[in-house]
Amino acid sequence: MAAPLVSVVVRSMARPTLCAALGHVGAQTHPAIEVVVVAACGPAHPPLPPTAGRHPVRLVASDVPLSRPAAANAGIDAARGEWITFLDDDDVIDPSHIAGLADAGQRGGRRVICSLARQRTADGSVHPWGQPFALTELYVRNFLHLSTVLFSRAMLDAGCRFDDAFDIMQDWDFFLQMAQHTPFHSTGLRTFEWHADAGTSGAGGAQNNNEQKFARYRDRIYAKWSAQRTALFARIEPLLAAAGAAIEAREWALAEARCEEVLAIARNEPYALDMLAMLLDRRGRTEEAIATQSLATSVRPYEPQFVFNLAPLVLARGERDRARRLAQHALTLDPAFAPALQFIARLGPA
Numbered sequence: 361m362a363a364p365l366v367s368v369v370v371r372s373m374a375r376p377t378l379c380a381a382l383g384h385v386g387a388q389t390h391p392a393i394e395v396v397v398v399a400a401c402g403p404a405h406p407p408l409p410p411t412a413g414r415h416p417v418r419l420v421a422s423d424v425p426l427s428r429p430a431a432a433n434a435g436i437d438a439a440r441g442e443w444i445t446f447l448d449d450d451d452v453i454d455p456s457h458i459a460g461l462a463d464a465g466q467r468g469g470r471r472v473i474c475s476l477a478r479q480r481t482a483d484g485s486v487h488p489w490g491q492p493f494a495l496t497e498l499y500v501r502n503f504l505h506l507s508t509v510l511f512s513r514a515m516l517d518a519g520c521r522f523d524d525a526f527d528i529m530q531d532w533d534f535f536l537q538m539a540q541h542t543p544f545h546s547t548g549l550r551t552f553e554w555h556a557d558a559g560t561s562g563a564g565g566a567q568n569n570n571e572q573k574f575a576r577y578r579d580r581i582y583a584k585w586s587a588q589r590t591a592l593f594a595r596i597e598p599l600l601a602a603a604g605a606a607i608e609a610r611e612w613a614l615a616e617a618r619c620e621e622v623l624a625i626a627r628n629e630p631y632a633l634d635m636l637a638m639l640l641d642r643r644g645r646t647e648e649a650i651a652t653q654s655l656a657t658s659v660r661p662y663e664p665q666f667v668f669n670l671a672p673l674v675l676a677r678g679e680r681d682r683a684r685r686l687a688q689h690a691l692t693l694d695p696a697f698a699p700a701l702q703f704i705a706r707l708g709p710a
Contacts, residue, residue, distance in 0.1 A: 363392045364442040364465070366458050366510070369435030370449055371428065373401045377558075378449040385447065386413025390459040396420060396438050400431035429522035429530040436521070442513055446506040450558045453507065457551035461510035464547045471512040471542040476550040477505050482557050489554060493544040494628035494659045496596070499589040502532035508552050511538060523584075529577045536585050543627050596622045596629060603635050612639055630660040634669060641673060649673055664693040668700050684710060 368385050372378050378397075385395050393415040399405035402425040408417050420438045422431075436444055443465055447453060457475075464473045479489035491503045498504075511520075520537040522530045538544075582589075599622045606615035616639045622632035633656035641649035653670045660666055668690040675683035684707055690700040 361466075363390060364462060365392045365394060365440065366390060366443045366445065366462055367435075367439035367441030368393060368395050368458070369432065369439060369444065369446045370395060370397045371400045371426075371431040371435065371446070372397050372405065372449050374399075374405050375449055381447055381449040381451070382409070382412040382417065384453045385415060386411070387455045388413070388415070388453070388458045389455050390462050393458060394418065394439075394441060396435050398422070398426065398431045398435045398438075400426045400428075402426070427524065427527060429524050429526060432522040432530065432534075436516055439513075443510050444513065444516075445510045448507065450555050451507055452553035452555070454551040454553075457549075458510070460547060460549045460551055464545060465510060465512070468545075470545045471514050472538050472544045473510045473547060474504055474544050475508045475547045475552065477508050478550060478553045479556050480553055481555075486553075488550065489556075490550075491658050491661065492546040492548070492628055492655060494630060495539055495543075495592065495626045496629050497659055498532075498535060498539060499585060499592070502529065502535065504531070504535055505552065505554055506531040506534075507554070509535070509544075515541065526577060526580065528573065529581055532581055533584065536581070536588075540588065592626060596626055596632075599625075600629075600631055600635075603632070607635065607638075612642060615639055628655060628659050630656045630663070630666060633659070634666055637669065637673070641676075646673065646676060650677070662693060664690040664697045664700070667693065668697065668703070671700075671703060680707065681710075683707070 370378070370381060382395065385393065395412050395415055395417040397408055397417060398420045399422045403421070403423055405419065405421070408419050411417055418438065420434050422434065426434060432446070435446070443462060445458065445461065461473045461475060464470065474493055476488065476490035478486050480486045490505065490508060515538050518541045520534060520541070523533050526533050599618050603615045603618035603622070606618060616636065619632040619636040619639070622629050633652050637649045637653035637656060640652060650670070650673045653666070653673055657666045657670055667686055671683040671686040674686065684704060687700040687703045690697050
């Protein structure tokens with residue numbers, strides 16, 4: 361089976377880092393790639409080499425400077441690939457990055473593939489960034505980077521485009537558009553490095569962080585997608601309530617069925633995962649319970665209850681130190697979180 365052609369769109373401001381970005385694409389192990397460089401800086405963009413490694417390079421010229429969404433749309437309009445992804449000209453991808461995404465896209469009719477990132481800041485520190493996909497969380501915050509997402513041309517055929525109203529967060533809006541048409545598949549790979557404070561969007565980190573601008577555009581996202589979010593929660597909240605009621609009534613099978621219904625509607629919905637982990641533990645399926653609770657925690661890492669609920673599960677497996685660390689982490693999220701305080705007291709001295 362021939363490898364699918366992947367278009368890598370680079371929105372370029374002709375920065376010195378562009379050469380390195382092209383080098384990262386040239387080093388990719390996936391055999392079928394084209395590089396579509398959009399001259400976002402306008403007519404002053406310098407010419408480009410014809411190839412990046414073995415992969416052809418095309419420049420999409422512009423007579424005027426382009427906004428981020430306009431440059432993104434110019435890139436997807438010019439792309440010829442069956443699959444499309446992006447790379448900012450100041451970020452890094454490992455040689456296996458596109459191959460890992462494209463391989464995952466060849467299974468089961470998937471149309472959007474996503475992975476994780478490493479976040480590097482100017483002080484040289486590197487931290488894991490991103491999480492498994494969950495639609496309910498995507499309505500709250502963006503946890504995907506555009507360069508960690510590979511999407512099928514079918515998404516363009518469905519009408520997905522970058523909204524000119526979003527000078528920043530146009531990627532978040534684009535993800536929400538695609539999510540109306542298809543589930544996202546999470547690979548768990550971490551082959552992209554995001555230089556979070558190197559750009560000028562105001563939505564990154566350190567000096568690239570404008571809190572007022574961030575809040576303004578976040579609220580625009582909330583307003584645009586309010587109806588879809590409300591409709592989704594109207595479907596799942598009664599099922600979550602029914603699962604909770606079934607647990608109170610000790611109707612374990614019914615509670616599990618309701619949790620599974622929620623997860624069929626909204627993949628990785630964290631409250632359903634949290635309840636399901638407890639139900640799996642009751643049935644003695646400890647390893648599955650730990651995996652399920654770990655997923656809930658990954659999807660909603662700022663929820664102290666989810667972090668704490670993992671502690672007794674790993675303690676039952678004999679991981680006393682890890683259980684203590686989880687309870688302590690829950691307290692960093694909420695210093696007054698009583699269950700964690702009581703749990704640590706019962707554990708005794710470290």
